[in-house]
Amino acid sequence: MNLKHLPPSLLVALGLGCEPRLVVESDTEGVESGDSGSGSGGTEGSSDSSDSGGPGTAEVETGPCLSVPPEETSAGPCLGVTPEDSTTGPCLIAPITEGEPYTTGPCLDVEPDTTYGPCLSTTPEETGSSGSSGGTQDGSSDETFGGSDDTGSSGVTARAPARAAVIERLRAAGVLPADVVRTLGGKKEA
Amino acid sequence: MGSIPRLDFELTPACDHRCAHCYNVWTAEEGDAQAGYDTRGQLRTPALLEMMTKAVRETGATHLTITGGEPLLRKDALDIIDHAGRLAPSVSLITNGSHVDRDTASRLRDARVSSVQLTLLAGNRELHDRLKGAACFEDTVRAAANLGAAGVLVQVCFVAMQENWSAFEDVLELCYALGVRHIAYNRMSPTGGAIHHVARLMPTVAQIEHNLASAERLGRTYGIKVSTAMPIPPCLIRMERYPWVKFGFCSTDSEAPNIVIDGKGNVRSCNLSSGILGNILEQSWDEIAQNPYPRKFKRNVPEMCRGCAYESSCQGGCKESAFATFGDHAHPEPLLWLAQRAQFREEVAVRVPQAEIPLRRTGPRRRVALPVIA
Numbered sequence A: 001m002n003l004k005h006l007p008p009s010l011l012v013a014l015g016l017g018c019e020p021r022l023v024v025e026s027d028t029e030g031v032e033s034g035d036s037g038s039g040s041g042g043t044e045g046s047s048d049s050s051d052s053g054g055p056g057t058a059e060v061e062t063g064p065c066l067s068v069p070p071e072e073t074s075a076g077p078c079l080g081v082t083p084e085d086s087t088t089g090p091c092l093i094a095p096i097t098e099g100e101p102y103t104t105g106p107c108l109d110v111e112p113d114t115t116y117g118p119c120l121s122t123t124p125e126e127t128g129s130s131g132s133s134g135g136t137q138d139g140s141s142d143e144t145f146g147g148s149d150d151t152g153s154s155g156v157t158a159r160a161p162a163r164a165a166v167i168e169r170l171r172a173a174g175v176l177p178a179d180v181v182r183t184l185g186g187k188k189e190a
Numbered sequence B: 001m002g003s004i005p006r007l008d009f010e011l012t013p014a015c016d017h018r019c020a021h022c023y024n025v026w027t028a029e030e031g032d033a034q035a036g037y038d039t040r041g042q043l044r045t046p047a048l049l050e051m052m053t054k055a056v057r058e059t060g061a062t063h064l065t066i067t068g069g070e071p072l073l074r075k076d077a078l079d080i081i082d083h084a085g086r087l088a089p090s091v092s093l094i095t096n097g098s099h100v101d102r103d104t105a106s107r108l109r110d111a112r113v114s115s116v117q118l119t120l121l122a123g124n125r126e127l128h129d130r131l132k133g134a135a136c137f138e139d140t141v142r143a144a145a146n147l148g149a150a151g152v153l154v155q156v157c158f159v160a161m162q163e164n165w166s167a168f169e170d171v172l173e174l175c176y177a178l179g180v181r182h183i184a185y186n187r188m189s190p191t192g193g194a195i196h197h198v199a200r201l202m203p204t205v206a207q208i209e210h211n212l213a214s215a216e217r218l219g220r221t222y223g224i225k226v227s228t229a230m231p232i233p234p235c236l237i238r239m240e241r242y243p244w245v246k247f248g249f250c251s252t253d254s255e256a257p258n259i260v261i262d263g264k265g266n267v268r269s270c271n272l273s274s275g276i277l278g279n280i281l282e283q284s285w286d287e288i289a290q291n292p293y294p295r296k297f298k299r300n301v302p303e304m305c306r307g308c309a310y311e312s313s314c315q316g317g318c319k320e321s322a323f324a325t326f327g328d329h330a331h332p333e334p335l336l337w338l339a340q341r342a343q344f345r346e347e348v349a350v351r352v353p354q355a356e357i358p359l360r361r362t363g364p365r366r367r368v369a370l371p372v373i374a
Helices: A008-013 A083-087 A163-172 A178-186 B045-059 B077-087 B102-110 B125-132 B137-150 B165-178 B192-201 B205-222 B293-299 B319-326 B334-340 B344-351
Strands: A091-093 A103-105 B006-010 B063-067 B090-094 B113-119 B153-160 B182-187 B225-228 B245-247 B266-268 B276-279
Touching: A163 A178, A163 B165, A178 B137, B006 B045, B045 B077, B063 B077, B077 B090, B077 B102, B102 B113, B102 B137, B113 B137, B125 B137, B137 B153, B137 B165, B153 B165, B153 B205, B165 B182, B165 B205, B182 B205, B192 B319, B192 B344, B205 B225, B205 B245, B205 B334, B319 B334, B319 B344, B334 B344
Parallel strands: B006 B063, B063 B090, B090 B113, B113 B153, B153 B182, B182 B225, B225 B245
Antiparallel strands: A091 A103, B266 B276
């Protein structure tokens, strides 16, 4: 069985994890291994790097991380996932606060998005699909946005500032030229 | 590969802005991995229209994106867009916003252009114009207003960089004022000549997360949909914190690839790729689609990503930017590299000469025809 094909967190759960930092094998072209903890960055995750994964210690091939014997693995794979965290799912989850360790969790759908299109030329949905009215010109600001959007999130009710007031403020600040303000006054939605 | 749902046409390599972050592959400089993209010999109007017709007929594409360079710099641009509207039920336009007056906006509406993408890099002219290398802020907001008045849907593209990430909330507010309800949030994509500015401009993961939090909060409040087109590896951020944001990932070798055709008929796998799959004037789409490059590309992920559950979907982010910057598709791409390397900016400057002038070069470059890749 080629362990390279297993998710890193599973390898950790099996006791085959490796260096608690985002490092790669030393023979990877163009990428330093970070095997000696010499300030190679990748500071996420726990800092209890024993740096035991230097070249020559590899007995178990663990994929993207430095290969270290299981007994020397005190923290999870590349990004510092601890074995006990790896019960909730196979994917690495970035910490909320910088410096905290990465955890694991369920994988999200990150398939190519064919609705919005790929790189750089996204295709917005037609007007009206967002559930928003685009603000009002008359100063009333009681708008409800959100609802069930296509990401599956639950909507929230938010009170947006009156669009007319924002336009006026941006005009006064010199952001919007007078002719643009006039044009906007004739048409609400772009 | 049979039929595909969309095609991008690059009408011209010319542009009157000088964005340092410009991703177009022909802005690569001598010695760069993407150097030598030959833009000489752009097709004249009849030949270009014929080429578009053939491409759409053979691919079956139903959505066309007109881009460049700055497509509206072509004198025949509106005629070409008219033609695109007759070829496909859905057409979008990507423009720098400097050439959309009221008449143009009306022409685009009449051509049944379904959306126009404009770029706003800041909520004020000083920063926007400095990053664009052109006095264009007012043109852009005027374009948004003109298009809105004409009933054409507008999407704003915000390119997040080290020097403007903190302006994102201002851009959201400005979009709200302009009536724009769609923002494409793109963290910098260093291909083309942009690699010579990557040390200065590439945002950090923390800055991107700050922007995503703003998108989540203000996007909901203003009713502005936010999508990311440039992939942000999910190991770097907590995507589940931003359900309002629609995350997009590389589509190469998917069922809806971002196939791009330049103004000479050369076909590429995406607009960030300098590799030519073939030429639609000289070959059939079926023949071009047999090129193994996209399949090889999809499998060629960084070693550090192998075994990750996102390996086949995220693929390590934008591998074309990895190639452009480091000369290797399997090298961790610049954003991933930045996340790992405390000394990223110094290290990348050693490997890739960084520009002294904070704008795109306009001088002549070496022109070497690239071989067709296989």
